[in-house]
């Protein structure tokens with residue numbers, strides 16, 4: 637191990653990440669069993685918290701199974717927290733603009749321009765508004781944009797926070813594509829960037845080389861992680 641690293645981010649494929657920080661394990665958007673490119677199976681995941689950006693199937697994924705197996709707390713918007721709370725799972729509801737201090741650090745919900753429905757036994761139901769996540773722990777700030785298009789308020793996020801890492805969707809069609817994600821890097825000014833939400837299906841295949849070059853022109857280091865790869869912060 638290289639000296640001094642305390643925080644570790646592991647990419648599980650699509651928009652699923654495990655963040656290990658200050659002795660805590662945070663799972664984000666665990667879409668695993670439905671993704672043949674995912675690097676872990678739901679039953680292999682060890683976590684204390686599950687953070688959800690929105691209600692779509694490719695983000696909620698295996699949340700119920702993993703939360704039950706780990707007795708994990710689901711941090712999500714009010715509607716998703718209510719949905720999982722009714723199943724007897726531990727939840728912490730939040731909403732856009734709100735910050736809360738957890739044992740690992742703080743989480744703030746930010747805007748995202750997208751949808752947030754989920755197919756259930758009662759049909760497809762609305763699951764509140766989609767969000768991004770600002771996670772602060774161990775003196776570092778990580779921004780997970782969630783699924784979103786480019787928006788000018790990313791400049792405000794960049795002005796108010798010195799971002800050590802931004803997780804940005806680049807797959808186009810459902811979210812920002814490569815060019816808009818590079819513009820997002822200019823707005824946000826993160827030190828490092830990890831792209832997500834691409835290459836899972838043919839519809840969202842992109843050229844990650846073009847993204848890495850664009851990020852370096854925008855002043856950030858892009859880390860193109862294959863599923864299973866990690867980044868130390």
Ligand code: NI
Pocket residue numbers: 690692695750751783810
């Ligand atoms: Ni989505």
Ligand code: MN
Pocket residue numbers: 692694695783810833
């Ligand atoms: Mn998605």
